[in-house]
Amino acid sequence: xxxxxxxxxxxxxxxxxxxxxxxxxxxxxxxxxxxxxxxxxxxxxxxxxxxxxxxxxxxxxxxxxxxxxxxxxxxxxxxxxxxxxxxxxxxxxxxxxxxxxxxxxxxxxxxxxxxxxxxxxxxxxxxxxxxxxxxxxxxxxxxxxxxxxxxxxxxxxxxxxxxxxxxxxxxxxxxxxxxxxxxxxxxxxxxxxxxxxxxxxxxxxxxxxxxxxxxxxxxxxxxxxxxxxxxxxxxxxxxxxxxxxxxxxxxxxxxxxxxxxxxxxxxxxxxxxxxxxxxxxxxxxxxxxxxxxxxxxxxxxxxxxxxxxxxxxxxxxxxxxxxxxxxxxxxxxxxxxxxxxxxxxxxxxxxxxxxxxxxxxxxxxxxxxxxxxxxxxxxxxxxxxxxxxxxxxxxxxxxxxxxxxxxxxxxxxxxxxxxxxxxxxxxxxxxxxxxxxxx
Amino acid sequence: xxxxxxxxxxxxxxxxxxxxxxxxxxxxxxxxxxxxxxxxxxxxxxxxxxxxxxxxxxxxxxxxxxxxxxxxxxxxxxxxxxxxxxxxxxxxxxxxxxxxxxxxxxxxxxxxxxxxxxxxxxxxxxxxxxxxxxxxxxxxxxxxxxxxxxxxxxxxxxxxxxxxxxxxxxxxxxxxxxxxxxxxxxxxxxxxxxxxxxxxxxxxxxxxxxxxxxxxxxxxxxxxxxxxxxxxxxxxxxxxxxxxxxxxxxxxxxxxxxxxxxxxxxxxxxxxxxxxxxxxxxxxxxxxxxxxxxxxxxxxxxxxxxxxxxxxxxxxxxxxxxxxxxxxxxxxxxxxxxxxxxxxxxxxxxxxxxxxxxxxxxxxxxxxxxxxxxxxxxxxxxxxxxxxxxxxxxxxxxxxxxxxxxxxxxxxxxxxxxxxxxxxxxxxxxxxxxxxxxx
Ligand SMILES: NC(=O)c1ccc[n+]([C@@H]2O[C@H](COP(=O)([O-])OP(=O)(O)OC[C@H]3O[C@@H](n4cnc5c(N)ncnc54)[C@H](OP(=O)(O)O)[C@@H]3O)[C@@H](O)[C@H]2O)c1
Ligand SMILES: NC(=O)c1ccc[n+]([C@@H]2O[C@H](COP(=O)([O-])OP(=O)(O)OC[C@H]3O[C@@H](n4cnc5c(N)ncnc54)[C@H](OP(=O)(O)O)[C@@H]3O)[C@@H](O)[C@H]2O)c1
Numbered sequence: 001x002x003x004x005x006x007x008x009x010x011x012x013x014x015x016x017x018x019x020x021x022x023x024x025x026x027x028x029x030x031x032x033x034x035x036x037x038x039x040x041x042x043x044x045x046x047x048x049x050x051x052x053x054x055x056x057x058x059x060x061x062x063x064x065x066x067x068x069x070x071x072x073x074x075x076x077x078x079x080x081x082x083x084x085x086x087x088x089x090x091x092x093x094x095x096x097x098x099x100x101x102x103x104x105x106x107x108x109x110x111x112x113x114x115x116x117x118x119x120x121x122x123x124x125x126x127x128x129x130x131x132x133x134x135x136x137x138x139x140x141x142x143x144x145x146x147x148x149x150x151x152x153x154x155x156x157x158x159x160x161x162x163x164x165x166x167x168x169x170x171x172x173x174x175x176x177x178x179x180x181x182x183x184x185x186x187x188x189x190x191x192x193x194x195x196x197x198x199x200x201x202x203x204x205x206x207x208x209x210x211x212x213x214x215x216x217x218x219x220x221x222x223x224x225x226x227x228x229x230x231x232x233x234x235x236x237x238x239x240x241x242x243x244x245x246x247x248x249x250x251x252x253x254x255x256x257x258x259x260x261x262x263x264x265x266x267x268x269x270x271x272x273x274x275x276x277x278x279x280x281x282x283x284x285x286x287x288x289x290x291x292x293x294x295x296x297x298x299x300x301x302x303x304x305x306x307x308x309x310x311x312x313x314x315x316x317x318x319x320x321x322x323x324x325x326x327x328x329x330x331x332x333x334x335x336x337x338x339x340x341x342x343x344x345x346x347x348x349x350x351x352x353x354x355x356x357x358x359x360x361x362x363x364x365x366x367x368x369x370x371x372x373x374x375x376x377x378x379x380x381x382x383x384x385x386x387x388x389x390x391x392x393x394x395x396x397x398x399x400x401x402x403x404x405x406x407x408x409x410x411x412x413x414x415x416x417x418x419x420x421x422x423x424x425x426x427x428x429x430x431x432x433x434x435x436x437x438x439x
Numbered sequence: 440x441x442x443x444x445x446x447x448x449x450x451x452x453x454x455x456x457x458x459x460x461x462x463x464x465x466x467x468x469x470x471x472x473x474x475x476x477x478x479x480x481x482x483x484x485x486x487x488x489x490x491x492x493x494x495x496x497x498x499x500x501x502x503x504x505x506x507x508x509x510x511x512x513x514x515x516x517x518x519x520x521x522x523x524x525x526x527x528x529x530x531x532x533x534x535x536x537x538x539x540x541x542x543x544x545x546x547x548x549x550x551x552x553x554x555x556x557x558x559x560x561x562x563x564x565x566x567x568x569x570x571x572x573x574x575x576x577x578x579x580x581x582x583x584x585x586x587x588x589x590x591x592x593x594x595x596x597x598x599x600x601x602x603x604x605x606x607x608x609x610x611x612x613x614x615x616x617x618x619x620x621x622x623x624x625x626x627x628x629x630x631x632x633x634x635x636x637x638x639x640x641x642x643x644x645x646x647x648x649x650x651x652x653x654x655x656x657x658x659x660x661x662x663x664x665x666x667x668x669x670x671x672x673x674x675x676x677x678x679x680x681x682x683x684x685x686x687x688x689x690x691x692x693x694x695x696x697x698x699x700x701x702x703x704x705x706x707x708x709x710x711x712x713x714x715x716x717x718x719x720x721x722x723x724x725x726x727x728x729x730x731x732x733x734x735x736x737x738x739x740x741x742x743x744x745x746x747x748x749x750x751x752x753x754x755x756x757x758x759x760x761x762x763x764x765x766x767x768x769x770x771x772x773x774x775x776x777x778x779x780x781x782x783x784x785x786x787x788x789x790x791x792x793x794x795x796x797x798x799x800x801x802x803x804x805x806x807x808x809x810x811x812x813x814x815x816x817x818x819x820x821x822x823x824x825x826x827x828x829x830x831x832x833x834x835x836x837x838x839x840x841x842x843x844x845x846x847x848x849x850x851x852x853x854x855x856x857x858x859x860x861x862x863x864x865x866x867x868x869x870x871x872x873x874x875x876x877x878x
Binding site for chain 2: 033145279319
């Protein structure tokens with residue numbers, strides 16, 4: 001098996017998790033890629049800075065330029081414009097594949113980078129730059145490449161979504177919700193880039209460029225943050241059936257909506273927005289992100305997940321790395337399916353889940369105790385039990401409906417319990433057995 | 440510009456829309472692909488059958504085998520096992536790229552097809568086979584390739600989701616909800632494949648195979664449909680804060696959950712499932728589909744959209760076609776970004792949207808009329824107006840808060856209105872101006 005040499009630039013929130021996964025999951029990644037991904041070095045400013053992850057000290061260097069020159073794949077997670085841009089350009093010149101999560105750089109100077117990469121026939125990918133862990137750029141570029149996107153609405157900044165969600169749920173004012181976000185680590189000490197909408201604007205420019213096959217720069221994005229949104233605004237919106245979200249919007253304006261020339265155009269903008277409470281984006285709570293897309297043929301699509309955080313963002317970075325590495329290894333079309341694993345298929349009996357069980361029982365004293373005892377004997381523990389009585393004409397003929405939700409148990413234990421329970425004299429019938437997930 | 444010859448097998452719900460898009464959007468597809476996608480023929484059983492789309496008669500043929508032999512890309516949308524399988528194998532032998540939406544065939548015999556395609560170094564893709572328009576297979580295969588998926592929960596059958604959603608909202612019994620689904624075209628005359636869970640099971644097998652890098656066949660899937668779910672089950676679930684969905688579940692069972700051997704394993708199953716009402720999948724209504732994924736690093740992700748229908752499914756097919764064609768044209772890594780379009784960026788003034796405007800006004804007779812008149816003069820029409828009075832100590836000093844939601848208007852008209860309104864004597868202040876989307 002061949003080896004691909006990987007240079008990591010930056011070892012902060014995201015970089016340290018990327019390094020951890022490259023080292024911890026080396027075997028699985030090699031099996032899926034067809035090549036070993038060897039982390040040859042990590043460039044940082046200060047080798048002795050404290051890190052989120054324990055990593056071998058000999059991997060660290062402050063000489064990013066030298067590191068880049070010997071790499072097959074360069075992962076840029078330093079952030080900022082320089083020296084990130086120069087290092088990426090240098091990597092491309094050396095023929096290295098580049099993966100980056102640097103939305104600021106891409107929104108500012110993406111076109112230069114894409115051109116250089118295309119000219120040098122090297123891959124440049126940056127899934128992590130927009131909406132963290134959510135696969136969104138690749139779906140827009142590949143899966144929707146045969147369709148015509150008309151509108152993109154994105155909750156692409158977790159900090160502001162957390163703040164607005166707090167205000168919506170607790171009635172808090174902006175300042176208090178911001179303080180809470182800072183306390184919980186969702187907002188930085190200087191929150192300007194987030195609450196001012198600038199972070200969302202950079203992502204909006206990238207989303208618009210991919211969606212409309214045209215380069216939009218940060219300057220093209222109209223930007224309004226959430227600092228002016230008051231508790232009264234949120235309360236009034238709620239009253240009228242709306243929720244307020246900070247959206248990055250990229251929208252194709254039809255001819256009759258556009259300015260004098262009568263041409264189609266694209267509006268890219270970030271501003272607080274009222275959304276009906278039954279809109280799919282309205283259900284995106286806390287620091288989660290989501291991107292809602294309308295396309296001519298596909299209709300409405302939504303992509304939802306964690307938009308930030310070292311580990312989730314590292315997942316997107318590694319997805320780019322493995323995808324690029326596969327193409328480097330296999331050439332041509334790549335493999336249809338990677339079935340390098342051999343996890344056995346398990347029968348339903350091995351599954352542990354919760355159950356909801358409906359019973360039609362005689363309404364007699366002692367029935368509940370009898371049922372509870374039987375469950376206990378089978379080792380299936382009851383989480384909730386609800387009973388409703390159906391009165392009957394004849395006294396003593398009344399029946400009751402019982403609904404039990406169990407704690408997790410195996411299918412086997414559950415099947416045995418249901419089998420036993422049918423034999424109890426007080427049970428008229430087992431009316432339903434359904435599984436419960438996600439509780 | 441080079442030309443790629445496209446053979447279409449089948450011209451039913453999906454195939455007819457694929458043909459339409461290939462013909463209608465030929466120029467845009469060529470620009471994005473770098474090659475013209477020439478539809479050379481459409482194989483059907485009966486040339487004179489009525490079609491959803493008007494297509495040139497000379498494209499039709501009943502000789503699918505001949506059609507396949509001269510194609511660069513073969514799109515299989517006939518459905519069923521034979522002759523679809525033989526035609527796909529023949530296409531691969533001829534070195535053609537294959538795109539299919541045939542979940543039944545892929546669940547039954549995917550491994551053979553993938554192996555033949557890989558051996559022949561041709562691309563085989565089938566995004567449309569699972570969850571219609573939703574990009575889900577490509578994200579699992581590429582974007583999540585550096586992560587470890589632990590669980591997939593999918594609402595992958597629109598018919599059953601429509602029926603269960605009907606039962607949940609209207610309290611209907613299964614039979615009535617099914618009849619309604621049939622009346623609206625969401626269920627077929629023979630609904631067995633859908634309500635019995637078999638369609639979802641085929642998709643579950645495909646999802647599991649990609650997620651766990653191991654081949655799972657239809658036989659590995661435990662399958663229970665929704666025919667036994669009663670209105671009483673739904674009502675009891677609702678009472679307890681749950682909703683019932685038919686889920687396709689593929690789940691990695693940890694060692695201690697698995698059978699005697701103590702190994703990890705995967706359970707693939709389809710059954711009606713209670714989900715808490717605040718679970719993201721609980722908000723998936725009507726015939727929509729969604730796939731919820733849990734991965735070790737990415738955390739929770741959800742992909743939402745239309746799971747069926749000729750046009751949405753055609754979008755997924757075309758995404759596969761364009762992606763594959765791009766690789767055929769460009770070789771190597773493909774392009775970073777396709778900025779072949781030149782849509783101008785529009786200023787915010789050209790945007791038409793609705794607005795929510797908050798006003799602090801004197802509580803005097805005639806205020807509302809004055810405001811309404813001013814909006815009318817500016818050509819901004821009011822959709823709703825709510826007023827709440829803040830009583831004051833001094834009579835005549837009371838103020839009122841007014842919230843107006845407008846119909847769609849341009850930013851320019853809105854800005855002029857807000858400017859004017861500030862000059863009205865009865866207005867204390869404009870407290871907020873927020874935009875509304877999605878209403
Ligand atoms: N954090 C997220 O959730 C998230 C989400 C999506 C995208 N991103 C993007 O991912 C990138 C990295 O974010 P992060 O949160 O991981 O940043 P971070 O925690 O600030 O880490 C930056 C790292 O880069 C190193 N670095 C900075 N300047 C350098 C220089 N001139 N030479 C050498 N090393 C240098 C730092 O070295 P020292 O450790 O020695 O200071 C540090 O290790 C950014 O572009 C960000 O926008 C982040
Ligand atoms: N419909 C959806 O929403 C949807 C969603 C996802 C995936 N899919 C998949 O997409 C595929 C097509 O679905 P569909 O709904 O479009 O099917 P459909 O409406 O039944 O159309 C099938 C087409 O194939 C042709 N055909 C069938 N057998 C043939 C044969 N032996 N020789 C030549 N032509 C033959 C038929 O010809 P005639 O017109 O002459 O009868 C018809 O044009 C299926 O695999 C399905 O599972 C469909």
